[in-house]
Amino acid sequence: MPLAPRTKKPLPSVAAEYLDSAPEELRVGIALSGGGIRSAAFNLGALQALEERGILHKAEHLAAVSGGNYIASALAISAAHTDPEFENGKPLWGRGxxxxxxxxxxxxxxxxxxxxxxxxxxxxxxxxxxNYLPFALCMVIAGRLGGWLLALLGLRLSDLRLNGLHLPESAVVQALLGCGALFLLVVLLLVSWRRQVKDGDPGNYGDSRAEGYAARLLIGAGVVLVVLTLPVLAELYGDASTAALSWLFDESPETFQTTTGRIMIALVWLVVSLLLAAAALVLSRRLRARRLMLVLSSLAGAGLLLVPLLSSLEHATREGIDSPADALGLSAYVVIVLGMAVFVHNRRYSMHLFYRERLNSAFALRRTKDEKERIVAEPIDYPEKLYFTDCEAANGSRTPNLVVCCAVNLTTDDVPVGRFAESFTFETKRSGGPLFGYYPTRDLEQRGGLPGTHLTLPSIMAVSGAALSPLMGRFTYPPLRFLMALTNVRLGVWIKNPLHRTWQPDGEDDETAPRRGWLVRAARSIRAGWLEPGALYVLREALGGAKSSHRYIYLTDGGHWENLGVVELLRRRCTHVLCFDASCDQAGDGLDIGRAIALARSELSVDIELDPRPVLPDAEGMSTQMAVLGVVSYPPPNDVQPAQLVYAKAVLTSAATWDLHAFKARDGRFPNHSTSQQMFTDEQFEAYRTLGHEAGKQAADLLEIPAHLLRRAPVAGGNGHGELQAKPT
Structure with a gap:
């Protein structure tokens, strides 16, 4: 049974936001930040230092985000799939x-x-x-139907132009203008009725019928405006295309009337739209160019939709239905769209699939012996599904409980204003978040789902690192969101919503169940494919329509909610927290630790006293320290005192080894290479690993834990996560 999820009603107490019971003495947690391969290298060095100090395997929880989770999950996979006899004095993922x-x-x-x-x-x-094909075909279908309708009515595009300040002669335009004006008039009457008649009892905001009717009528007026604008745009598209064909290809104006000419110029406009899209995506990484990025992304998104629509509308209005072949062609488009809705679902063509395959090849490793009897590491074949829940039984207590931090994106008032995301975590036993509740992880793995939908640990790794998606929590920008959804710039994943009324635990296929007829199996397969996220969910991404009531919810990078993993450790009432921050922070503002402190206070009523300024770089890019110690105060009656937070950051100090200073002299971006740079040289990798190793040593020195408290003791009636308890001395 899931834990009680948060509802729209106020929570009974802040204790409802916590997961584990308070420890009697000690609970150590390690947090690894996001940051792609940069963070993976830095956090690898940090974990190696903690292993050498005897802290890693004494920790209760290991919370990881994005690049930090590459290494955390790799450690869990290797521990679950490597025979202990192959460790041979070298710990898994240790130095060398x-x-x-x-x-x-x-x-x-x-x-x-x-x-x-x-x-x-x-x-x-x-x-x-x-990704784009069903949208383009839908635009072509809409243009054909609209153009044929106008042709049957004997109207040309020029007939639908507004005639200045005079009432247009076209009855169609007159009717549309009348509908739009009527919609607006009714909206004003509804507002007047609400203010004048219902002034004494206005009701709750958004609950009255008047507000709902007014919203629908305003949408209808917007549709009327679009319908009046499209014919003008279609005529302009024809004129511009004719001129472009003459300028680019030295063709006569009549070429635009041919099929080859229409296709050729449409491809030209689509290429222009894609170039604008590429420029917008590049500028999205530059804060100073944010306005230009929004303009370019708006133009590119509009171009990708309007080109097929206007081309089809202009041609269909001018030519009408020439032959039955036109109707057959339109029917073929409809069949293709419906077929893609059933057989082509989002998780099979988004970049998530490619991403998780590549992560599997580099981080899902097991030890074995080669032909010369040497102990080596080899990647686990991708077809061998590495389910998270299978890691626990094989792993035992060799590694801390892994908490993979993701973000569930929501554009409704289920989350605080401006946040647009909520925490969603995966562990071997339980997965979920404060909004959706917590469920057995096996129920969410979808082992019996369609191919490509199984939620394996490499897939969860890819979700936790899905930094580039249309919906990105507080980093979402509507015009860019629309463009990214349309062009399949997407690493996030839609998973089944455990709060949806149709949700049920999804296990493996039962081989003992009676085999049904092929017709029943085919019908069920078609229905399952139809319900899988496809173009409709892409449209929801584009329009920002992610709701907690939908059949599927959208998960992305945990950094879209909190990039360090600290809050999730505090939610589990850790008494000693080691946080390793490898985020890109060229300005030295310490934004991620600032957000974590604010979230801990707002979500858990936890106060953190921490001054990170000694680890923040100065104007020359140098820091005084790599790690600082802070104090965590849990709210009563959940006091877990004393509670410590050690914050270590990927920064360069004067005491750093000379090879790091030499590398900084050769590569001025160190230690803040862009997260978009996901392919490192060995020199870059070693620089960040060494930096993380030094940060791990300094953090371990600051952690005030008596040696006798770092012993494990069996827990009677524990929560099943291998809680750390101190043995009496």
């Missing part, structure tokens, strides 16, 4: 381990070599085509 050596040779895992880069490019193009 086979796993570290393997990763060094595959830090270009996203696109290794020329073949890998070409394959990634082909995957991007394939994803765009499959």
């Amino acid at each position: 381990s086979p796993e570290e050596r393997y990763l060094r040779q595959h830090t270009d895992y996203l696109a290794p070599g020329h073949v890998g880069k070409l394959w990634m490019a082909a995957s991007v193009v394939y994803g765009f085509v499959v």
Whole structure:
């Protein structure tokens, strides 16, 4: 049974936001921040230092986000799939381990070599085509139907223009103008009725029928405006296309009337739209160019939809229905759209699938022996599904309880204003969040789902690192959101909503169940495919329509809610927290730790006294320290005192080893390489790993834990997560 989720009613107490019971003495938690391969290298070094100090395997929880989770999940996978006899004195993922050596040779895992880069490019193009095709076809269908209707009415596009300040001669335009004016008049009457008649009893905001009717009528007036604008745009499209054909290809104006000419110029306009889209995506990484980015993304998104619509509308209005072949062609478009709705679902063509395959190849490793009897690390074959829940039984207590931090995106008032996201975590036993409740992880893995929908640990790794998606929590920008959804710039994933009325635990297929007829199986398969997220959910991403009431919910990078994983450790009442921050912070503002402190206060009523200024870089990019110690105060009656927070950051100090200063001299971006740079050289990887190792040592020195408290003791009636308890001395 799930824990009680948050509802729209006020919570009975802040204790409802906590998960584990308060420990009697000690509960250590480690938090690894996001940041792609940069964070993976830094946090690898930090974990190696903590393992050498004897802290890693004494920790209760390991909360990880994005790049930090690459290493955290890799540790869990290796521990679950490696025979202890192969450790041979070298801990899993320790310094000089086979796993570290393997990763060094595959830090270009996203696109290794020329073949890998070409394959990634082909995957991007394939994803765009499959994602964009149903929208383009729907625009063509709408344009054809609208154009044929106008042709049957004997109207030309020029007939539908507004005639200045005079009433247009076209009865169609007159009717549309009349409807729009009527809609607006009724809206004003509804507002007047609400203010004048219902002034004494206005009711709750948004609950009255008047508000709902007014909203619908305003939408209707907007539709009328669009319908009046489209014919003008279609005529302008024809004139501009004719001129472009003459200028680009030296063709006569009559060429636009041919099928080849229409297709050729449509492709030209689509290429222009894609170039604007690429420019907008590049500028999205530059804060100073935010306004230009929003303008370019709006133009690109509009172009990708309007080009097929206007081309089809202009041609159909001018030519009408020439032959039965036109109707057959339109029917073929409809069949293709319906077929894609059933057989082509979002998780099979989004970049998530490519992303998790590549993560699996670099981080899902097991130790074995090669032909020379040497102990080596090798990747686990991708077809071998690595389910999170299977890791626990094989892993035992060799590693801390892994908490994979993701974000569930919501554009409704289920979350505080401006946040647009809520925490959603995965563990071996339970998964969920404060809004949706917590469920057995096995129920969410969808082992019996359609191919490509299984939620394996590499898939969860990819979700936790889905930094680039149309919906990105507080980082979402509506015009860019629309463009990214339309062009398949998407790493996030839709998963089944456990709060939906149709949700039920999804287990493996029961081989003992009686086999049904092929017709029943086919019908069920078609229904399952129809319900899978497809173009409709892409449209919801584009329009920001992610709700907690939908059949599927949208998960992305945990950094879209909180990029350090600290809040989730505090939610589990950790008494000693080690936080390693490898986020890109060129300005030295310490934004992520600031957000974590604010979220801990607003979500859990936890106060954190921490001064991060000694670890923040100065004007020359140097810091005084790599780690600082803070105090955590839990609210009564949940006091867990004393509680400590050690915050360590990927910064360079004067005491750093000379090789790091030398690397900084050669590469001024260190230690703040952009997160978009996901392919490192060995030199870059080693610089960040060494930096993390030094941060781990300094953080361990600051953690005030008596040695006798770092002993494990069995817990009677524990919560099943292997809680740390101190043995009496």
